[in-house]
Amino acid sequence: MKIEWLHKSTKDKCIVFMNGWGCDANPFQSMQSNDYDVLMCYDYRDILLPKEIERLFENYQEVHLISWSLGVFVGNLVYNQWKELFTSTIAINGSLHPIDNLKGIPPAIFQGTIDGLNEKSIEKFWLRMCGGKDNFDLFKNRMPKRNIDEQKEELIILQEVIQNHFIEWNVYQTVILGNKDLIFPFENLMNSWGEHKNLIQKDGMPHFCFYEWDSWDDLMRESKGETSAN
Template sequence: MKHQWLARSEQSDLILVFGGWALGARPFSGLTEPGNVLLAEDYTCLDDPLPDLAQFDRVDLLAFSFGVVSAAHWLRRTGFKPSRMIAVSGTLHPASAEYGIAPDVIRATADQLSRASFAKFCRRAGLTGDPPALNVEAARSELHSVIARGPAADPGFDRIWIPDRDRIVPTAAQDAAWRSRSNVIKRTAGPHVPFKPGQNWAEWLV
């Protein structure tokens, strides 16, 4: 994995974000709140070290899109126990006709990836402005790795957010995937990238 700090402060709490595929920090650019926010991304390999998380008194995990299944795999590997775990716009089944993205769709996305197709993906996801910079080969490799790694066991997410207009991980697939966790589901109006400018991180950790 790669990582970057989105915010740094002297506070003792950390929000650890597992981002989505190829979007970088852009989905979270409008979220505000002083504190420490660390973004992990690029799930080609889950063995790359993150900064020492033991220095923080509290670590809340927010996993978005393919970050949901990738965070679940990472948590199982490392044994790390966040204080609170949040899933947004994702499931534990990356390639699944019933519980995620249809296998033929995700494989076609990888195999036919280009800057033009990525721009279309960003629009469908609800990302505004120009698409983030893209390394086509690296992004294709990451998708193949996510597919090959397969589904993950549920680490016990404390909150699951499902957007009502998700055209990437279809809303109906998320509903089906999380049916047994209905007590922790919250609906949110919006597309696959549901974060809105002016919101703060705390709104998504409730």
């Protein structure tokens, strides 16, 4: 697993962002942050957290976890023993059972994505991930700069990890789901989270949902049920 600061200054609050498969910092360049430093984790070819990560949080008064897509599973897996570290924990458009006919991506579709992955098919995946042409046109300006071979390797490793780790715990206090998710069937997301006590459903929100907020601050406010400052 790799880590990279999306925003780093002298804030006293930090967001740990568990990115989705195949991504890097590039698609998130439009997301500003006024109140938080933001540390991104990505590239899950090695599922272990870097050893230096814990000391990075020593000087913060608050640390918040935001996980998206397959990062929801990874975050739940690796941070279960660190639950006390986080002031709040948020899952977005992901599942604790991400390869599952009822609660995640159907196994046949997941395997088909691996088998057919190439430079052309991943663009089709990004298009579906963005929910259509309008958001994809924005996304194309900040495409992930990842090699297709390492993206495929990452997906294969994630498949193996998911299939070999049955998760029976949940670190997430808040769940945000978009009903226009074309990667995780929305019905399956609701099967996974429908009884969660703090579930936020957003009409029209696609899988890649980060154009919904101008800043990480706005995302955090919405997760708390607060009105955006905009």
